[in-house]
Amino acid sequence: MTALNDDALQASIFSEHARQRLVRLCAVITGEPDAADDLAQETFLEAWRHLERLSDPSGFDRWLAAIARNVCRRWVRRRGQELVVTTAASESVEDVVDLEAELERAELIELLDRALAMLPAETRDVLIQRFVLDLPHAAIADRLGLSTDAVSMRISRGKTVLRRLLTTELREEAGAYGLVGAPADEWRPTRVWCRDCGEQTLLLRREASPGVIALRCPRCDTDMSSVRSEFRLGNPFFTTLLGAVTRPTAIIARTRGWAFDYFAGGLTSDGVPCTRCARPVPLRRYVRGDLAGQSQSHGLLASCGHCGEEVSCSLAGMSLSRPEVRRFCSEHRRSRRLPDRWTEHHGRAALVVSYRAVTNTCGMDVLFAADTLDVLDVVTATA
DSSP: OOOOHHHHHHHHHHHHHHHHHHHHHHHHHHSSSHHHHHHHHHHHHHHHTTTGGGOOOGGGHHHHHHHHHHHHHHHHHHHHHHHHHHOTTTOOGGGGGOOOHHHHHHHOOOOOOHHHSOOOOHHHHHHHHIISSSHHHHHHHHHHHHHHHHHHHHHHHHHHHHHHHHTTTTHHHHHHHHHOOOOOOEEEEEEOTTTTTTSEEEEEOSSSSSSSEEEEOOTHHHHHHOSEEEEEEEEEHHHHHTTOOOOHHHHHHHHHHHHHHTTTTTGSSSOOEOTEEEEEEEEEEEEOGGGSSGGGEEEEEEEEETTEEEEEHHHHHHHHHHHHHHHHHHSSSSSSEOOOOOETTTTTEEEEEEEEEEEHHHHEEEEEEEOOOOOOEEEEEOO
């Protein structure tokens, strides 16, 4: 314990370099660079208060990283409780806090912690020092009394073992986070709840080149050929938007952001650029007779007369793209869509698409103009 009271030692372990590494770690864990500085400071304070618990100064970095993960997890949980109070309905789509992604990030860290715990101690230590503490090979070698070649070998072997664990014992959980791929044309589970029924998580399929990304609900889409969302990566626009994305939540977040920008104006818009050739295309209404009476039966279609490309979005999809509804979905991970209903809004006929949380009475209603399909209002509702 005498060593821990040495001023020079404390100055070195609580150095500016250590603080900068800690800020990067907090930013990675939470996905919120703006909060990382405060979280790093909170981590340092907690470490200072409990410094007597550190028996081996050489293990300070690992100990500090563990404290940082706990601080960040507490921050995520607190943020989830406060979002209902602190967010305003007038925020733009870029300002929406994707709490679901934050929570998934925390769960993902737990999964990787479990995988690391299954590795031999010497392999786990070198991976943490390289990929969590961001130390170069030479620094790791100096700490462990190894050659840089030996460190490189341990890192390579550790990555191989970690990959094997994520594709065997932990395959199902890792696949749900998009950490491991699935064979082409195979449906794999995700951790994203269906917003129609609220009872099943979605399945995702990524077909081989040129590629199609599709999502379906095993309860709502009983026909295996039926999908609720499909994006063809042969279209350069969707290749740019989704080509490098693997996490299901990120795929959904990106496509909903695009749908909001593309379809929000309804039939009152001046048209949209074709996603393939960029020529102006008018938005037209479509009605599906096989889904009569449902919000999927009404939607908007952009069909390019020049290149033949078509993209469409149902009213249900348009409602889920709204910033207010996206925020509601982030705050309530499980919700379901109620039967659509017609109403009148300031003298105009409107179709109401409604979502209610599964675990409480919170909800959102989106009112679409019956004639133009633009949004008349988005209101907070209760069951």
